[in-house]
Amino acid sequence: DTGVSQNPRHKITKRGQNVTFRCDPISEHNRLYWYRQTLGQGPEFLTYFQNEAQLEKSRLLSDRFSAERPKGSFSTLEIQRTEQGDSAMYLCASSLAGVKETQYFGPGTRLLVL
Amino acid sequence: AQTVTQSQPEMSVQEAETVTLSCTYDTSENNYYLFWYKQPPSRQMILVIRQEAYKQQNATENRFSVNFQKAAKSFSLKISDSQLGDTAMYFCAFSRNYGGSQGNLIFGKGTKLSVKP
Numbered sequence: 001d002t003g004v005s006q007n008p009r010h011k012i013t014k015r016g017q018n019v020t021f022r023c024d025p026i027s028e029h030n031r032l033y034w035y036r037q038t039l040g041q042g043p044e045f046l047t048y049f050q051n052e053a054q055l056e057k058s059r060l061l062s063d064r065f066s067a068e069r070p071k072g073s074f075s076t077l078e079i080q081r082t083e084q085g086d087s088a089m090y091l092c093a094s095s096l097a098g099v100k101e102t103q104y105f106g107p108g109t110r111l112l113v114l
Numbered sequence: 115a116q117t118v119t120q121s122q123p124e125m126s127v128q129e130a131e132t133v134t135l136s137c138t139y140d141t142s143e144n145n146y147y148l149f150w151y152k153q154p155p156s157r158q159m160i161l162v163i164r165q166e167a168y169k170q171q172n173a174t175e176n177r178f179s180v181n182f183q184k185a186a187k188s189f190s191l192k193i194s195d196s197q198l199g200d201t202a203m204y205f206c207a208f209s210r211n212y213g214g215s216q217g218n219l220i221f222g223k224g225t226k227l228s229v230k231p
Contacts, residue, residue: 004158033218033219035219040223041223041224042118042205042207042222042223042224043159043205043219043221044221045218045220048218056217056218058218091159097215098214099214099215101216102161102164103161103216103219104161105151105158105159105160106158107157107158108158
């Protein structure tokens with residue numbers, strides 16, 4: 001069990017560029033969640049997958065955001081035409097669905113849009 | 115819509131003392147889960163304790179315990195014998211209960227706890 005990993009850990013980009021983040025969940029976990037955390041706030045839910053199916057998307061997830069989880073393993077979150085308001089920490093969590101489900105968080109990817 | 119409110123942005127406690135962090139929430143659901151997560155400086159978030167709403171008994175995990183008041187929609191965290199390693203942001207979170215499974219977490223804004231030697 002190596003934990004949830006996220007890459008890159010830090011990303012600086014210019015406004016208007018596209019960025020892609022990757023999350024590798026704990027290997028046997030079938031659920032994967034994406035959250036966004038801005039300074040001084042708690043994480044806000046963006047979307048989640050069960051296996052390869054994207055089951056729920058938040059209204060926060062504008063059409064510039066897209067997430068995939070091919071083959072139900074790792075997941076990618078892409079932001080197109082980045083805006084300064086997209087600057088935040090993007091957190092990934094994985095879990096095994098069930099009564100004692102616990103979401104295990106990764107270290108996050110910190111995005112700065114200049 | 116569910117909301118979670120943490121009214122204490124910052125708190126401090128002396129090492130070995132006891133501290134209580136407050137959390138209130140709003141929901142029309144009857145079955146749900148409540149959580150406290152800890153986010154140490156520059157480290158990832160970890161689960162501290164979980165409470166299932168249908169259980170009247172308050173959850174405990176070693177030095178951590180909760181006071182769950184369902185009617186008042188209150189869910190406070192008590193940390194006993196505080197240690198320097200308890201210094202962190204603490205987030206209260208809510209999740210709906212979908213037939214036993216969780217959904218996404220809804221977090222409060224957090225309380226920054228500093229444990230002083």
